[in-house]
Amino acid sequence: MAFTLPPLPYPYDALEPHIDEATMKLHHGKHHQAYVDKLNAAVASSEWETKSIDEIMLSLDKVPEKIKAAVRNNGGGHYNHSLFWQWMSPNGGGEPTGKVAEAIEAKFGSFAKFKEEFEAAGMSRFGSGWVWLIQDGAELSITTTPYQDCPVSEGKKVLLGNDLWEHAYYLKYQNRRLEYLAAWWNVVNWNRVTELFSQ
Numbered sequence: 083m084a085f086t087l088p089p090l091p092y093p094y095d096a097l098e099p100h101i102d103e104a105t106m107k108l109h110h111g112k113h114h115q116a117y118v119d120k121l122n123a124a125v126a127s128s129e130w131e132t133k134s135i136d137e138i139m140l141s142l143d144k145v146p147e148k149i150k151a152a153v154r155n156n157g158g159g160h161y162n163h164s165l166f167w168q169w170m171s172p173n174g175g176g177e178p179t180g181k182v183a184e185a186i187e188a189k190f191g192s193f194a195k196f197k198e199e200f201e202a203a204g205m206s207r208f209g210s211g212w213v214w215l216i217q218d219g220a221e222l223s224i225t226t227t228p229y230q231d232c233p234v235s236e237g238k239k240v241l242l243g244n245d246l247w248e249h250a251y252y253l254k255y256q257n258r259r260l261e262y263l264a265a266w267w268n269v270v271n272w273n274r275v276t277e278l279f280s281q
């Protein structure tokens with residue numbers, strides 16, 4: 083079965099003014115769609131065609147050399163963006179509560195400190211990539227990846243991730259990545275993070 087673009091769980095303008103409608107339309111409708119299309123083209127007529135995207139992300143090292151780069155880049159693009167839309171919500175923002183809040187405080191000292199470190203990590207990634215909050219047992223940590231790589235491929239559990247590609251922010255924020263990283267907290271869906279933390 084071919085991979086398909088998941089519908090955006092809210093209207094394109096729902097994250098305004100923090101993430102603008104034009105960016106969301108291009109990001110979901112063009113960029114994510116392109117990852118889906120190119121992933122489908124790469125796995126066509128191979129055994130990878132029938133695997134789930136989760137299976138693919140966990141076994142990239144077994145993908146044949148001929149299609150490995152295309153599957154890694156576009157499979158990662160499909161996987162990461164499918165999560166990314168869920169990590170944002172028009173009802174997002176604020177602070178996490180319960181176990182996630184406790185884990186953040188235990189690791190980073192405070193929610194403010196966590197945000198500072200997450201933004202600093204996002205700024206330190208040169209070029210395109212992602213910044214992640216990952217869970218290793220009870221402990222949390224922040225990491226970044228280049229391109230569309232995802233820590234799940236290294237056996238890590240991701241709780242939250244932000245897209246550092248210029249296509250995620252350039253229309254509204256131009257070269258001001260830090261401004262985008264700071265504004266993004268206003269739409270973060272902590273309910274989804276809490277669900278992932280508990281799984």
Ligand code: MN
Pocket residue numbers: 109113163245247249250
């Ligand atoms: Mn993107």
